[in-house]
Amino acid sequence: MAAPVVLLCATLALGGCGDMTRFQTASPSSAKSVKPARAVAPTPKSEHEHKRILASYGGSYDDPKLEALINRTVERLVAVSERPDLTYKVTILNSGAVNAFALPTGQLYVTRGLIALANDTSELSSVLSHEMAHVLAKHATIREDQARQAALVSHVVTEMGTDPDLTALALAKSKLTLASFSRAQEFEADGIGVGISARAHFDPYGAARFLAAMERNAALKAGKPSLDPRSQDFLSSHPATPERVQNAQANARQYSAPAQGERDRETYLHAIDNIVYGEDPSEGFVRSRRFLHPKLGFTFQAPEGFTLDNTAQAVIGIREGGSQAMRFDVVRVPAEQKLTEYLNSGWMENVNKASTEELTINGFPAASAVASGEEWQFRVYALRFGSDVYRFIFAARHKTTESERNARETVASFRRLTLDEIQAARPLRIKAITVQPGDTVESLSHRMAGVDHPAERFRVLNGLDPRAQVKVGNRVKIVVD
Numbered sequence: 113m114a115a116p117v118v119l120l121c122a123t124l125a126l127g128g129c130g131d132m133t134r135f136q137t138a139s140p141s142s143a144k145s146v147k148p149a150r151a152v153a154p155t156p157k158s159e160h161e162h163k164r165i166l167a168s169y170g171g172s173y174d175d176p177k178l179e180a181l182i183n184r185t186v187e188r189l190v191a192v193s194e195r196p197d198l199t200y201k202v203t204i205l206n207s208g209a210v211n212a213f214a215l216p217t218g219q220l221y222v223t224r225g226l227i228a229l230a231n232d233t234s235e236l237s238s239v240l241s242h243e244m245a246h247v248l249a250k251h252a253t254i255r256e257d258q259a260r261q262a263a264l265v266s267h268v269v270t271e272m273g274t275d276p277d278l279t280a281l282a283l284a285k286s287k288l289t290l291a292s293f294s295r296a297q298e299f300e301a302d303g304i305g306v307g308i309s310a311r312a313h314f315d316p317y318g319a320a321r322f323l324a325a326m327e328r329n330a331a332l333k334a335g336k337p338s339l340d341p342r343s344q345d346f347l348s349s350h351p352a353t354p355e356r357v358q359n360a361q362a363n364a365r366q367y368s369a370p371a372q373g374e375r376d377r378e379t380y381l382h383a384i385d386n387i388v389y390g391e392d393p394s395e396g397f398v399r400s401r402r403f404l405h406p407k408l409g410f411t412f413q414a415p416e417g418f419t420l421d422n423t424a425q426a427v428i429g430i431r432e433g434g435s436q437a438m439r440f441d442v443v444r445v446p447a448e449q450k451l452t453e454y455l456n457s458g459w460m461e462n463v464n465k466a467s468t469e470e471l472t473i474n475g476f477p478a479a480s481a482v483a484s485g486e487e488w489q490f491r492v493y494a495l496r497f498g499s500d501v502y503r504f505i506f507a508a509r510h511k512t513t514e515s516e517r518n519a520r521e522t523v524a525s526f527r528r529l530t531l532d533e534i535q536a537a538r539p540l541r542i543k544a545i546t547v548q549p550g551d552t553v554e555s556l557s558h559r560m561a562g563v564d565h566p567a568e569r570f571r572v573l574n575g576l577d578p579r580a581q582v583k584v585g586n587r588v589k590i591v592v593d
Contacts (some may be wrong), residue, residue, distance in 0.1 A: 158217040162203075165221060169205040170395060173224045173388070178204060181383040182222070182240070185233060189241050192311035194248055194304075202240070208390040210326055214243040216250070228389050228542050228589075229329055231575045233376035234318030237309045242319070245304035249297070299359060306363040315373030316364035321575060323357045328572045332565055381544040381587050389540040389591050390562070396422055397537070403427050403440070404529060406537040410497060412526040414438065415518035436508045436515055438522065443494075445501040451479035451494045454501070460492065461485075474527050482511075491519045495526060502526070542573075543592045547582045556582065561593040 154162075166172060182202050190196055200218040205211075208225040220243050222236075230236045302319065310316035367373075391397040396405035401414040403422065414420050418429045418438070426441040445454045452468045460483055468481040476495050483490040489511040493504040504523050508515035529537075540562045547556070557570040571578065573589045582588060 154219075155217060158215050158219060161215055162219060165205070166203075169207040169209075169221075169223065170392065171206050173204040173206040175204065175224075175387065177383045178224075178227065178387065181233065181380070182236070185237050186220075186240060188312040188314075189237060189244060189308050193241075193244060193308050198247070200244060200247070206388075206392060208388075208392075210329060212239050212243055214246050216247065218244075218247050220244070224387055225390075227384055228387055229325055229573065230322060231325070231377065231380070231573075231589075232315075232318065233380045234309065234315035234373060235322040235325075236318075236380065237312065237314040238305060238316075238319035238322055241305035241308040241312075242301050243305075244308065245301035246297070248304060249300055299356070302356065302360055303363050306360060307367070310364070310367035310373065313374050315371075315375045316367045317361065317370055317373065318375070320357050320360040320364060323360055325572060325575055327357075332568060332572065378587065381589070384542055384589075385544040387542045389542050391422065391539075393537045393539050396427070398422050398427075404533070404537055406529060406534045408497075408500075409529050409534065410502075410526060411529050411533070412440070412522060414522055418518075431518075435510075436506070436518065438507070438519075439503075439505040441503055442500050443503050445494070445496075447499070451477060451496060451501070452481075454494055455479055455481040455492060460490075463492075473523055476526070478523070489515075491516065493519070493523045495523070497526075538593055540591050540593055542589050544587050544589055547584050547586045547588055549584050551582055551584070553580075553582055556588065556590060560591045563591050 182204070186200055186202060190198065190200065198218055200220050202220045202222060204227070205221055205223045207223040208228075209223050210226045210229050212220070212222040212226055214220050220240065222239060222243075226239065227236065230239070306316050306319050309318060364370075393404070394407050396403060396408075398420045401416070401418055401420060402411060403414075403420055404411045414429045415431070417432045418436075419432070421428045421430075426439050429438040429440075431437065443454075445451070449457075450470075452470055455468055456463055456465050462485060463481050463483045465481070468479065471478040471480055471493075473493075473495055476497055478493060478495040480491065480493050483492065488507045488509065491506040491508075493506075495502050495504070504519070506515070506519040506522070545556075553567060553570060553576065557566040560566040560570060563569050570576075570588075570590065571580070573591070574582075576582070
């Protein structure tokens, strides 16, 4: 049922101009980056792309320990690269996705999700050197030219009209275009990157280990596709096939035997200790079918059978099978404008004005209306919460008693968070601990909070094979709240 879901996502993603800046973790203008040894010369094009990337991935992640580690690593890699005169600027993105990419100017991006998955500095260096290799080989420039010809962000015509703003779908489309290289370019970047890491005296086998870790991490997400461009990972466009892992190992063997290069694990684990893992609750997060936004102080719950996704533009919900969906966002509505007037103001086509009615939902002023398209039927709610107006758009292939009940029950579940709920909404974090006598994979995984498949995830996070055991005195990563 993938096709109906994609079509419906396009419809919901373009459902009017929402002001979703409140769901972004940082303003592009205030975002911080890892400072390079020498400044990268920006261009108007790269500055625009930089701001777009920050908006897509929730801003930058500010962590002095990580910034210092990455800066030292990049300096070592640049010094032994084919072009030591080139400079790079690395931005850590505040995203739980496992991803990294580069712009032609030498601006590199790595997510905190990728940093959390890596187990030592040699693995991180393999990612950074791989992205540097794309710049050195001018892959990024070639890709930029191709993207310009293909028009990165397209306007999608839907039953509800067109939205010239960036939407969740358009962001995802442009982001995937941004990250995609040809298979030949990927293999070339792998070879160049392994060579740079080896000459910098990092373990050149870090690339093969991390490619394998990403495959295992992706396998844990199998069957749970996300609509959010921020959640698309490195493997979406940097395919890690067994052939590629074998190729990375073959490249490494040209420089040293296994276990001879520097991994720098202790320093790495110290730097990533306490890094945020997964979603950042300060900007809203999903727990099962519930969406909570501690900063803004509200929550709601989707109907049975729905999967929620907190995208960069809105909260999107899809019912299993794709026959129903919903979008939740915030919109600009003047305080003096009635909500019924807003629903009939023309931002949405084919609204049945006779269906518009004023409501009160859990004490909040609200309004509702229905609209129709050729293939979808829509029920829309606008709800005033403080100085903001939130919008629920429900879509169904066919209007049924169930679809109407799902819409009503979802909106009725919108309420203020209690003080206890707000205080309890803390982010998950990576904690580096020392294995004690009696500790096992099973006992340590039981200490993991807020993750599915804790034993498998513990192994993946720590680079442990399915049958490997922990060793007393070793440092390992666990997820805590």
